[in-house]
Amino acid sequence: MAKKTMIKAITDALDLELAHDDKLLVFGEDVGKNGGVFRATEGLQEKHGEDRVFDTPLAESGIGGLSIGLALQGWHPVPEIQFFGFVFEVMDSIGGQMSRFRYRMDGSRHLPITIRSAFGGGAKTPEMHSDSFEGLITQFPGIRVVVPSNPYDAKGLLISSLRSEDPVLFLEHMRLYRSFREEVPDESYTVPLDKAAVAREGNDVTIVTYGAMVRESLKAADELAKNNISAEVIDLRTIAPLDVETILTSVKKTGRVVVVQEAQRQAGVGAQVAAEIAEKGILYLDAPISRVAAPDTPYPFAEAEPDWLPNSNDIVEAVKKVREF
Amino acid sequence: MKTLAASKLGKDDLIATYRLIKLGRRLDERLWQLNRIGKVAFHISGQGSEVAQAAMIKAFNTKRDYFLPYYRDMTAAMGWGVTAEQIMAGSLGKAADPSSHGRQMPNHYGSVAHRIVSFGSTVTTQYLLATGVAYAALLDHKDYVTLVTTGEGSTAQGDFHEALNIASIKKLPVVFAIENNGYAISTPNREEFAVKQLAERGKAYNMPAEAVDGHDFTATYQAFAKAVSRAEKGKGPTLIEVMVDRLTGHSSDDNQNVYRSKEEMAALKENDNVPLFEKQLSEEKILTPAEIANIDAEIKEMVNQATQAAEKLPAPAAETLLDHVYA
Ligand SMILES: Cc1ncc(C[n+]2csc(CCOP(=O)(O)OP(=O)(O)O)c2C)c(N)n1
Ligand SMILES: [Mg+2]
Numbered sequence: 001m002a003k004k005t006m007i008k009a010i011t012d013a014l015d016l017e018l019a020h021d022d023k024l025l026v027f028g029e030d031v032g033k034n035g036g037v038f039r040a041t042e043g044l045q046e047k048h049g050e051d052r053v054f055d056t057p058l059a060e061s062g063i064g065g066l067s068i069g070l071a072l073q074g075w076h077p078v079p080e081i082q083f084f085g086f087v088f089e090v091m092d093s094i095g096g097q098m099s100r101f102r103y104r105m106d107g108s109r110h111l112p113i114t115i116r117s118a119f120g121g122g123a124k125t126p127e128m129h130s131d132s133f134e135g136l137i138t139q140f141p142g143i144r145v146v147v148p149s150n151p152y153d154a155k156g157l158l159i160s161s162l163r164s165e166d167p168v169l170f171l172e173h174m175r176l177y178r179s180f181r182e183e184v185p186d187e188s189y190t191v192p193l194d195k196a197a198v199a200r201e202g203n204d205v206t207i208v209t210y211g212a213m214v215r216e217s218l219k220a221a222d223e224l225a226k227n228n229i230s231a232e233v234i235d236l237r238t239i240a241p242l243d244v245e246t247i248l249t250s251v252k253k254t255g256r257v258v259v260v261q262e263a264q265r266q267a268g269v270g271a272q273v274a275a276e277i278a279e280k281g282i283l284y285l286d287a288p289i290s291r292v293a294a295p296d297t298p299y300p301f302a303e304a305e306p307d308w309l310p311n312s313n314d315i316v317e318a319v320k321k322v323r324e325f
Numbered sequence: 326m327k328t329l330a331a332s333k334l335g336k337d338d339l340i341a342t343y344r345l346i347k348l349g350r351r352l353d354e355r356l357w358q359l360n361r362i363g364k365v366a367f368h369i370s371g372q373g374s375e376v377a378q379a380a381m382i383k384a385f386n387t388k389r390d391y392f393l394p395y396y397r398d399m400t401a402a403m404g405w406g407v408t409a410e411q412i413m414a415g416s417l418g419k420a421a422d423p424s425s426h427g428r429q430m431p432n433h434y435g436s437v438a439h440r441i442v443s444f445g446s447t448v449t450t451q452y453l454l455a456t457g458v459a460y461a462a463l464l465d466h467k468d469y470v471t472l473v474t475t476g477e478g479s480t481a482q483g484d485f486h487e488a489l490n491i492a493s494i495k496k497l498p499v500v501f502a503i504e505n506n507g508y509a510i511s512t513p514n515r516e517e518f519a520v521k522q523l524a525e526r527g528k529a530y531n532m533p534a535e536a537v538d539g540h541d542f543t544a545t546y547q548a549f550a551k552a553v554s555r556a557e558k559g560k561g562p563t564l565i566e567v568m569v570d571r572l573t574g575h576s577s578d579d580n581q582n583v584y585r586s587k588e589e590m591a592a593l594k595e596n597d598n599v600p601l602f603e604k605q606l607s608e609e610k611i612l613t614p615a616e617i618a619n620i621d622a623e624i625k626e627m628v629n630q631a632t633q634a635a636e637k638l639p640a641p642a643a644e645t646l647l648d649h650v651y652a
Contacts, residue, residue: 033584034511057481057517058448058509086447089482124366126430128446297650301428302366302418304646 003181006148009155010040010116010172014078016188017162018048021076024162026053028063028080028116037082038118038177060086064093068101071111078162084119084171085128087136098167099142113167114158120173120212120262121309127299132211132263134171138240138272143167144193145240149214151182153237156191164193173212180215196243198250202232205319206250208273209260210236213310217260220315231319239269247273248281255286256322260315265293287325290318327543329605334383334546339611340620342379342542343602347624349375349400350599352409355628356416356431360577364636365416368577369432371397373570374504376598377539379404381502381567384549385472391458392441393451393473394434397504401474402434405441409627413635420641427641440469448479452488452501459492459499459562470556474502477566478509478517480526489564493530496561500552503564504539506571511584524566534564540598542605572597 004012018024026041026048032055035042045053056063060081067077081087087094094115102110121130137145146161146168148154154172161168199214200221207217214235221231232250236243251257257277261270274289292310300308329339353372359365371378378401385392387405394402399412407423415422416431424435424443435443442458444451455473462469479485480503492499503523507514520526527534533555537548545567552563570593574581581590606612612620 029509030511032511035583037510037578055512055516058478058512059481059483061483062481089447126428129430295647297647300646301426301641303427303640304643307643307646 001183001185004151004184005178005181006151006154006172007038007040007177009151009184010158011042011044012184012186013155013158013162014041014044015047017159018044018052020188021162023074024052024076024078025070026078026080027056027066029056029058029082031055031080036080038174040116040172041080060089061093064090064098067113067115068093068097068111071113072109076112076162078114078116081115081117083129084117084133085131087117087133094137094143094169095140099140101142102166103142110165111167112165114161114164114170115168116170116172118174118177119171120175121299121305122175122212124302124305125174126302130174131299132261132294134169134239135263135268137169138269141241143169143240144238145169145171146193146238147171147173147211148237149176149199149211149235151184153191153197153235155184156189157193157237159188160190160193163190168193171211175212176215191237194238194241194243196237196246197235198232198246199235200231200233202230202254204230204254205256205258205322206232206234206247206254207258207260207315207319208234208236208247210239210269211262213260213262216310216312217315219312220319223312223316224319229319229323236269236273242272242276244276244280247277248284251277251281252284255284257285258290258292258315258318258322260292260310262310263294264296265291266296268293287322290322292318326538326541326605329543329609329611332543332546336611338383339606342383343606343612344620344624345400345404346375346379346599346602347621348403348409348627349378351621351624351628352412352631353399355632357573357577359416359632365431366418367431368416369396369575370573371399373506373572373593373598374539374567375400376542376602377504377545377567377569380539380542380545381472381474381549383546384553385470387439390440390469391471392439393444393455393458393471394441395444395448395451395474395476395479395504396432396434397476398434398474399432402441406439407434407436407441409631410634411436413631414638417635417638418640419635419638421635421638449475449482449484451475453484455499455501456488456491456497459497460495462498463495468557469498470553471497471499472502473499474504476509477503477505477507477514477523478512480523481517489526489530489532489562492562493532496559498556498559499562500549500556501562501564502549503566504569505566506569508571508575508585510575510579511581522566524564527564532562532564534566536566536568539567539569540596540601542602570596570598
């Protein structure tokens with residue numbers, strides 16, 4: 001086993017599945033010769049050929065429609081949306097078509113499409129290149145939304161997504177691409193979809209989060225441990241549909257919960273998690289549910305980014321408050 | 326190539342144009358340097374289209390008209406009135422940036438005072454916005470013309486086609502420009518469209534269209550002058566495809582060696598629009614080589630001053646973080 005970055009783990013997953021599944025097609029803007037603007041598809045065109053890995057014109061709605069048509073004919077499209085900020089150009093394909101196809105056709109047709117896209121803040125690339133719009137897509141039952149927080153999960157979750165019969169939106173946080181390495185097996189393996197992970201066990205408080213905020217939450221848990229507060233960190237991994245059971249099991253144990261997301265506070269995944277806990281687990285709670293999120297503004301200017309993005313200090317503060325309640 | 330004299334612009338106009346072109350080049354070079362030493366987070370370059378941009382805007386009444394540029398249009402934005410210091414303030418993310426007070430990415434040129442609407446990052450959206458700006462001129466009985474630009478790869482977006490369609494139906498006073506530099510990041514033209522020239526797209530919308538060589542100042546200027554005159558006379562929109570080069574990587578985050586050969590880059594350098602324009606200036610005896618060198622020295626000093634002044638400007642205040650979400 002070798003230590004790999006998350007982006008390398010993603011490339012490996014695509015490489016293995018291109019070899020494993022001859023119906024898999026990888027395409028998008030600049031994914032071919034250039035290997036993607038983040039290098040996620042580096043070397044794949046050379047290895048698997050221009051029929052399997054190819055550049056599309058600069059047109060996201062075109063990429064979405066092409067994917068649906070190919071999937072109807074038995075192919076497994078893996079389109080890339082270069083930056084998730086440009087998802088609006090492909091919104092009808094995702095929300096109006098892809099996500100509801102199986103249901104609309106009463107189960108007679110299905111669309112095994114995995115959309116990959118880079119998202120998230122902290123890389124000093126202002127608005128439209130840093131936003132966290134994942135909550136929008138969780139409004140569409142029928143498409144899964146998967147957000148890995150580390151290299152090991154990224155590879156296993158991506159392989160599971162590529163083998164899924166349903167559409168998946170696979171969101172790759174840009175700040176996690178190269179910020180750390182982890183042991184990642186060279187061979188193929190899967191990590192289950194729709195299943196949250198307990199990233200760290202604890203007894204006093206539950207932190208529910210996903211994506212880049214998992215690292216911040218683990219950092220906060222280390223900090224809290226110094227004050228003898230034992231925090232359990234739940235990494236959702238799949239944010240739609242939610243693994244409510246894992247969340248409730250933890251909340252039942254700890255009685256206190258902080259929900260953390262990088263995205264703005266209004267609506268969003270954190271609100272959904274909080275609502276599920278309020279509805280199904282309110283009697284386990286010893287304190288009100290707390291949320292840590294970005295303020296309700298569009299993604300801000302570079303100077304303000306450190307203030308705007310939630311971080312481990314904010315999480316520590318929120319945990320202390322629910323403890324002191 | 327047509328002579329500069331054939332443009333019928335006076336000597337002073339041509340010298341002012343040269344200063345603009347050279348400023349575009351020198352400021353761009355400085356921004357790359359600042360990026361490499363970590364002072365500018367991101368840069369996207371207009372090197373290879375300075376002459377075309379200067380020729381394009383020369384055809385407009387920049388005190389009257391509206392401009393919706395895209396991210397390569399630094400030279401054009403300065404020709405429309407934005408100063409080098411203001412551009413630098415934008416690239417350094419300073420509060421004095423006239424485009425967005427440092428809120429947008431660098432190179433999203435804009436200025437309320439100059440009637441320049443800044444680009445929203447999502448490619449080709451500006452083409453649709455321009456139809457609204459142009460339609461308002463008709464509704465309000467105003468005489469301004471609207472200029473909007475984009476890259477050639479971006480014409481693959483539906484927005485491009487939607488904009489041309491409505492502009493043609495409503496005979497809007499708008500000029501659509503495409504700066505065709507052969508690549509959309511790494512994707513070459515043959516992967517973006519199947520026509521020889523994008524100007525052919527005009528036919529589909531019953532819109533006059535032409536392709537011009539952006540290295541040819543006079544031809545480019547004349548094409549835009551004709552389009553402005555059509556718009557002024559109520560004859561509707563025009564599409565102009567300007568053939569330019571991209572002499573640098575797509576942006577400071579791109580490594581073009583992955584998809585472009587050394588030979589290709591060397592050939593482009595041979596055909597660099599700025600020295601070609603300088604050659605025309607001296608061959609037509611508009612400026613002597615010594616005068617050209619003097620102007621360059623002055624421009625370099627201007628860039629130094631703009632850099633120093635902009636570096637001293639304050640960043641946007643963190644307290645303004647929550648301002649302007651709603652009225
Ligand atoms: C809708 C959308 N998709 C993707 C991008 C990322 N992107 C920025 S510039 C660019 C290439 C544009 O190429 P072209 O239109 O030829 O203009 P050029 O940069 O060559 O001047 C891409 C893909 C974007 N900004 N907007
Ligand atoms: Mg281009």
